[in-house]
Every structure is written in structure tokens, then in C-alpha cells.
Amino acid sequence: MLAAERRDHLLGLLAREGKVVAKDVASDLGISEDSVRRDLRDLAAEGLCQRVYGGALPVSPAVADYAARQSVAPDGKRRVAAVAAALVRPGNALILDGGTTALAVAQALPQDLVCTVITHSPTIAAALLDHPQAELFLLGGRIFKHSAVACGAAAVEAAQNVSADLCLLGVTGVHPEAGLTTADAEEAAMKRALAARAAETYVLASSEKIGTASRFRVLPWEKVSGLITDADPHDALVEQLAAHGVEILAAG
Amino acid sequence: MLAAERRDHLLGLLAREGKVVAKDVASDLGISEDSVRRDLRDLAAEGLCQRVYGGALPVSPAVADYAARQSVAPDGKRRVAAVAAALVRPGNALILDGGTTALAVAQALPQDLVCTVITHSPTIAAALLDHPQAELFLLGGRIFKHSAVACGAAAVEAAQNVSADLCLLGVTGVHPEAGLTTADAEEAAMKRALAARAAETYVLASSEKIGTASRFRVLPWEKVSGLITDADPHDALVEQLAAHGVEILAAG
């Protein structure tokens, strides 16, 4: 039994069961309670669990989720998300798109930020439940499984009834000529509807998306305030984008 | 049973039921009343509840949301969920309420069931994303943190546009005279709106809810097709419910 294995096992238990009892784990794994306690102490020191008398509990559902995902979410997305989250001022209303990058933004929002978040993604709504000061508004509609967001006529219609200071959009492709593109027509329409309801629209695009294009156009460059990316601002492609008058926010 | 678990359990009870009776909790959890009293005293000292003679009350609705969610589904809820899931026929449209019991139902639905699920809970929508044959429709609106569902005027209005074969409702209290009740007026209205859009409405109620009542009436017995519970069908209270013409589905 490797130490790292034990650690993973403990984190797994925290995620699945919501708690860890030191005594039980020790007997299950055939190791001493002291080792379990040591591991829990270390995990707690890293902020990955909350130590309590007799065992440990998850820090909070969302934080644990975040920590677990952090290893998965590539560095680029995390940096993009951090820059995007910093755009949200206290009191702002934010329209947040679906997708993994937008989820990273949700998780990067300060825990006690006073704001309104409007989203068509149940995943993102669920992720923000533990932000006590965040007012959440969910745009309903038919859920598109492959992207896990509400799209279609009902969702677009629901979007007409909201407005916000800032819209953060994820896209599939960012290309100097093709513009912002995505793979599904309904999603593209939904993103357009979202962008139309915000004073400013910023696009989230980790570097691997720059220079690629998908089938459906989302927005022309004129409707976009800026692009948040971890790509090199001096890259030729990025400079072509800047030539369209798009502000480039570097998340290097 | 970790001390911290007890604490969470108490906070959860405060959130869901609106009160804690020291004696009941002690016998439910198999611990001494002294421990319960000590915990309540500590919680009160931290401002997390208001101590009263015989138990405790929530200090405010907002603080209550905190711990409700991460407790693992007890056996009773799982059995209720299994019976409820079996009511859903292939091809059916199902309206699924929010709450932990409804979440258990979602998780109990067969992975490849062909059906439509309509819900106002982002948590439940997220939980059903991995059911490839389930068509999901999300009812949007303002998210009520304390129960993690969309409620309010927008959500009720969205509900007017759907219809289904079956509605599965969770409630806080089930009482022969008071009927089905819940702790929040908006939630009660939302549940009414959901039930009105389905041909049949079944209520999910694990045994500890039988005989209790909260502040706001959800539905009269006439509008309810049946009650799914793990309580003993020969229990006096349950038989009183059956006298109202409600079908009792035992999940013993």
C-alpha cells in the first residue's frame, strides 16, 4: 500500500461517502490508525479535507469538487478562468455559458462575491450553490446532453427576459476569418441570445482553440468586447484577432 | 457516528423540518439526549441555531441551507426511491421535484430508460446527464439556495408549458389533517404547479415525515394519487392517510 494510494483512497471516501472514520479505514486497509491520522492531517493542511474528532469531512462539497477537478482541468483553462473571474465586479450580473472552461470560472469566483449569475447550465448552477452571496438564475429548456446545457426555443426565449453587465462565453473555435464558432446550431443560437443580453461579452478560449473553426458561427467580432486566452499575445494568429479590434486579455 | 456528523444532521433537520426535538433525535440516532443537548448548545453558541426548551429552532432560513445536502441517503430514502423509480414506464414523461429523495429517485432510474424528465432542480438535471435515453427538460427561474431548486414566478410560468404522465413530489410533512406541507411558500407553490401538469401525482415520504406538518400546504389529498413510503402500512397514522383515498405504496 503506497502512501499516495492511501491518500487517494481517503479522498475517494470523502467524495463518495462524505466522511472518513479513521478507525474504520485503518482496519479496512490493515494499517495503523496513526498512519490514517497522519494522512488526514496532511490532507487537511493542504485544504483537501476538514479534520474532525474521529476522522475527517470534505471541506465543502464544492471545494472538494474543485480540488478534485483541478488535477483534471488543464493549466491553461485554470488561468483563463482566473482572469475571467477577476472581470466580475461585486454587484455585477454575470451571464455564464456552459462548458468546462465556464465551470472553471464558476469555481474561480470568490466564495463571498455578491453578484447575480445567470446560466443555462445546471452543472454550473449546482457548482455555485455554495456561494452564499450569489443570486442564481437558471435559464430552462431542453437539455442537450453532449454539452449539458439548456438550448432550443424555450431557452432562447427565457434568455430574452434577463440582462446583465457581463457575458462570458465558451466556444469551440476562434479563427481570424471564421470568427467564433461552435459545433452545434442550437448551441450557437443560444450563445448569441446570451451575448445579446449583456453589456459586454468576453470569450473564453484556451490556446488550443485559437486558429480552429467549427461549422456554426456564433458571433461576429464586432459583438465581442474581448478574448481571454492563455495563448501568447505576440503569436501571429492572436495578433490577427487583435486587428479586428478585439481586446486580448492574456492569461499567460 | 462522528460528532461532526451529528452536528450536520442537526443542521439538516433544522433546514428541512424547521425544528429539532432533542428527545427524538437522541432515539433516532441511538445516542443520549445529553449529547444532543451538548451539540445544540454548541451550535447555538456559534449562532447556528436558536436553543429552545425541548430542542432548537433555525436562527434564520438562510443559515439552514448549509449542511442539508451532503448527508448520505439513508436506507429508507433509497427504498422509497426504488419503488418510485419502478413507477416510471418506458416512454413516460416524468416531472421530478427537487430534494434528496427525488435525487435518489433520479439515481435509481434504469440507466437506459427511454423517458422524458422535467425538473426544476439543476442538481437532478446534472445527475441525469449520464442517462443517454432520458430526454431532459429544465424549468428555469430564480434558484432558491436553501433547497437548490428553481422557484418563483418565472419557474411556475415555465411549468405551465409542460405536461407529463407522472409527477413525483417530495414534501416536508405528511399529516392526516394538515395534508402535504412544506416549509417555504414559494416551494409549495412550485410543487402545486408541478402536480397540476401531470396526470398522476405520487408523494415521496420517508417514514420520519409521516405525522409531521410544516407551515405551508402543498396539496389536498384529492389531488394525490398515492404515497410512497417506507413506513409500516399497518401503522395507525398511515391507515388514517389511506382513509383519505390515497394509495399507499409500501417500500418496506
Added chain:
DNA sequence: ACGATACATGCAGAAACGTGCAAGAACAGG
């Protein structure tokens, strides 16, 4: 006013904790 119930306090046994220590494994350098 009375009995019943809930409460606070003190106490003792049990459980969990932290620390120091020694045996063993993994590793780096000679």
C-alpha cells in the same frame, strides 16, 4: 401547587489525539 420533563453540572470510563522513538525501506553517493 404538583408531577413530569428538560436542563446543567460533575464524574468516570472510553476513545482519540500528539509526540517521541525505534525498526525498516527507499534512496543517493562513494
Added chain:
DNA sequence: CCTGTTCTTGCACGTTTCTGCATGTATCGT
């Protein structure tokens, strides 16, 4: 290949914390 170092692990010990019971007091309902 050997040796010294470092890290990990389990055990022992003393300390702290928790829990349930017993006692006496306060509060509630009748």
C-alpha cells in the same frame, strides 16, 4: 556493492476530548 542518510511506519506513552450516567435544579403543563 556498500554505507550513510532520509523518510516512513507502527508502537508506547501521557494528554486531551468525548460520552453517558447520576445528581440536583429549573421549567413546563395541568
